[in-house]
Amino acid sequence: MIIGGTKALDRLDEPATAQDDPVLQVEDLKAHLHFGAGVVRAVDGISFTIRKGETLCIVGESGCGKSMTALAIMGLLPKPAGRIVGGRAVLQGVGDLARLTTKRMREIRGRAVSMVFQEPMTSLNPVFRVGWQIEEAIRVHEKLSRAEARKRAIAMLDLVGIPSPEERYKAYPHQLSGGMRQRVMIAIALACRPKLMLADEPTTALDVTIQAQILRLLNRLKSETGASLLLITHDLGVVARMATRVCVMYAGVIVEHGDVGDIFATPLHPYTQGLLASIPASRGGGERRRLNTIPGIVPSLANLPTGCRFADRCPHAYERCRKEEPPLAEPRDSSNGNEAQKVRCWLYLDPQRAGEGTLWRNA
Amino acid sequence: MGTYVTRRLILTLPVLAGILVITFLLTRLSGDPTDLMLPPNATDEARAAFRMVNGLDQPLWTQFIRFAGNALVGDFGASLRFGQSAMSLVLERLPATAELAAATMALALLFGIPAGVMAAVWRGTATDVSIRLVTLLGQAVPSFFLGVVGIIVFAVWLRWLPTGGRGSFGQLILPAATLAFNLVALIARVTRSCMLDVLKQDYVRTARAKGVWESKIIWFHALRNAFIPVLTVIGLQVGLLLGGVVVTETIFSWPGVGRLAIQAIYARDFPVVQAVVFVFATIFVAVNLIVDLLYAILDPRISYR
Numbered sequence: 001m002i003i004g005g006t007k008a009l010d011r012l013d014e015p016a017t018a019q020d021d022p023v024l025q026v027e028d029l030k031a032h033l034h035f036g037a038g039v040v041r042a043v044d045g046i047s048f049t050i051r052k053g054e055t056l057c058i059v060g061e062s063g064c065g066k067s068m069t070a071l072a073i074m075g076l077l078p079k080p081a082g083r084i085v086g087g088r089a090v091l092q093g094v095g096d097l098a099r100l101t102t103k104r105m106r107e108i109r110g111r112a113v114s115m116v117f118q119e120p121m122t123s124l125n126p127v128f129r130v131g132w133q134i135e136e137a138i139r140v141h142e143k144l145s146r147a148e149a150r151k152r153a154i155a156m157l158d159l160v161g162i163p164s165p166e167e168r169y170k171a172y173p174h175q176l177s178g179g180m181r182q183r184v185m186i187a188i189a190l191a192c193r194p195k196l197m198l199a200d201e202p203t204t205a206l207d208v209t210i211q212a213q214i215l216r217l218l219n220r221l222k223s224e225t226g227a228s229l230l231l232i233t234h235d236l237g238v239v240a241r242m243a244t245r246v247c248v249m250y251a252g253v254i255v256e257h258g259d260v261g262d263i264f265a266t267p268l269h270p271y272t273q274g275l276l277a278s279i280p281a282s283r284g285g286g287e288r289r290r291l292n293t294i295p296g297i298v299p300s301l302a303n304l305p306t307g308c309r310f311a312d313r314c315p316h317a318y319e320r321c322r323k324e325e326p327p328l329a330e331p332r333d334s335s336n337g338n339e340a341q342k343v344r345c346w347l348y349l350d351p352q353r354a355g356e357g358t359l360w361r362n363a
Numbered sequence: 364m365g366t367y368v369t370r371r372l373i374l375t376l377p378v379l380a381g382i383l384v385i386t387f388l389l390t391r392l393s394g395d396p397t398d399l400m401l402p403p404n405a406t407d408e409a410r411a412a413f414r415m416v417n418g419l420d421q422p423l424w425t426q427f428i429r430f431a432g433n434a435l436v437g438d439f440g441a442s443l444r445f446g447q448s449a450m451s452l453v454l455e456r457l458p459a460t461a462e463l464a465a466a467t468m469a470l471a472l473l474f475g476i477p478a479g480v481m482a483a484v485w486r487g488t489a490t491d492v493s494i495r496l497v498t499l500l501g502q503a504v505p506s507f508f509l510g511v512v513g514i515i516v517f518a519v520w521l522r523w524l525p526t527g528g529r530g531s532f533g534q535l536i537l538p539a540a541t542l543a544f545n546l547v548a549l550i551a552r553v554t555r556s557c558m559l560d561v562l563k564q565d566y567v568r569t570a571r572a573k574g575v576w577e578s579k580i581i582w583f584h585a586l587r588n589a590f591i592p593v594l595t596v597i598g599l600q601v602g603l604l605l606g607g608v609v610v611t612e613t614i615f616s617w618p619g620v621g622r623l624a625i626q627a628i629y630a631r632d633f634p635v636v637q638a639v640v641f642v643f644a645t646i647f648v649a650v651n652l653i654v655d656l657l658y659a660i661l662d663p664r665i666s667y668r
Contacts (some may be wrong), residue, residue, distance in 0.1 A: 126588070140573060188569070
């Protein structure tokens with residue numbers, strides 16, 4: 001499917017960029033929420049890159065800062081509490097999103113980078129027709145006549161797999177199911193052909209069969225449009241299905257980062273291992289066992305402990321873990337050969353302990 | 364939609380019947396109309412004759428049926444004071460009241476909605492605090508006090524505006540502003556709280572993510588949603604507005620239905636009082652019907668079938 005009118009987008013690419021430049025490069029990004037009582041360090045220095053056509057999954061439990069990461073990139077942190085306090089988020093052909101003016105950021109949003117939210121039921125304006133809502137996303141950024149925009153909007157509805165798009169164009173959100181509304185949200189996000197789409201738990205609110213459809217749709221659209229995808233989820237099944245690379249986030253920082261195959265085959269960080277062990281297994285033979293859980297709760301982001309943020313819940317923590325925060329780095333003993341895999345854990349980084357993590361993991 | 368309108372119109376019939384009962388009982392509450400209509404020294408024969416001519420010797424329900432039958436064709440009898448048909452007296456003055464009410468509503472919307480929106484958008488700032496102070500004052504000060512203060516300041520001291528009467532645009536300003544002040548305050552307060560709620564909604568964030576201008580998000584995306592509950596409040600306040608008309612028209616000698624009502628009450632001119640009550644009640648019912656129909660236009664989730 002070809003969608004016309006990408007002229008306005010081309011302007012964004014004017015500064016010539018090398019083909020292998022990352023679409024998005026985030027470096028030591030810090031986004032804090034300032035309240036009267038204190039500061040919530042929701043995103044506390046995270047770095048990652050997303051290359052063209054790639055899907056990066058950020059995985060973590062509720063309140064680990066994964067949604068705030070996406071909102072910080074979009075310039076949509078909750079006001080007035082939320083602020084980017086450090087680091088960079090460089091979007092290809094645009095520059096550092098953290099330093100753009102409000103006006104410029106508005107021009108970028110929805111055009112070069114767009115976002116799909118978790119709640120399709122409430123994310124569309126109930127008093128406007130869905131077709132109009134897609135059309136608006138186009139007309140905000142491109143000079144098009146109403147008729148042309150309408151044609152594009154109908155083409156977008158068709159692209160995201162909505163049957164009889166001409167009729168659905170006139171529907172109001174409440175006349176569509178949750179899955180259909182999420183398709184409309186995706187149509188809005190892709191209407192201006194962005195380089196990068198952020199999807200914050202796009203399937204969490206949907207039932208399981210619809211989840212699979214939406215994930216398939218995202219994969220198809222990604223290859224058809226060449227957009228990169230930053231997918232935020234707490235569902236490791238979604239990660240396995242969608243991700244090229246994975247960031248595991250815990251309490252505002254990335255604790256492990258690597259290719260999806262490596263993360264699932266050789267999880268290094270005790271938190272990643274705990275997450276993987278918590279997936280309910282349904283093996284044949286009716287074997288029944290208690291579901292694994294990680295004991296304890298996520299520390300408060302307003303009052304973080306010194307040392308490793310996971311130390312209190314970690315079965316392998318020792319003195320150094322409670323005193324000093326480990327950096328995110330390649331393990332000293334990279335005998336498994338996954339150099340791209342980085343971990344924030346002393347078990348792999350402390351010269352005195354190096355290799356221990358591997359030892360007990362293999363035991 | 365058509366069938367809904369029909370159904371709603373049929374449903375207003377019991378309401379109108381109730382209005383008729385109350386208007387009818389109004390005259391009977393203060394005693395035998397014979398005592399009112401005839402001089403105190405009238406003979407018993409004259410009283411009996413009067414009762415027979417006016418059907419007052421009939422049972423109450425027979426009298427009511429006759430009253431209701433006449434009322435439905437707009438006949439409330441002749442005014443005791445003017446001798447003219449009561450209904451025609453009311454209808455003559457209705458345009459003046461309609462003019463005042465329209466000017467009031469226009470002022471209330473023109474100031475109330477933007478004030479509420481700005482207070483919500485700049486929540487917690489000096490703008491918000493001052494708007495909230497003024498609206499609190501606006502709701503606390505009664506219109507009879509405000510009207511008198513307005514006359515003293517703008518008509519007597521500053522001599523900018525006339526003290527009353529109807530005809531020129533200048534004469535409309537003070538009564539409309541007096542009447543609108545309470546309404547502005549109320550609309551601003553409701554708009555503020557509805558906007559605060561709407562601005563937190565996910566679809567506002569979606570609009571921002573699309574790159575829509577903030578001003579369009581506030582005045583179009585958000586206000587379209589926030590206006591729906593504001594409309595409910597406006598519909599309910601029409602009753603208060605009609606009550607305010609009575610006071611304000613009297614203060615500013617505005618020749619409308621409200622002033623006629625006060626004069627009729629003082630003169631115990633019951634046919635006119637009945638006609639006014641009936642007309643006001645009908646307007647109230649009609650406005651609320653219109654508000655309900657406007658919902659369907661503003662909120663597509665409401666379907667009338």
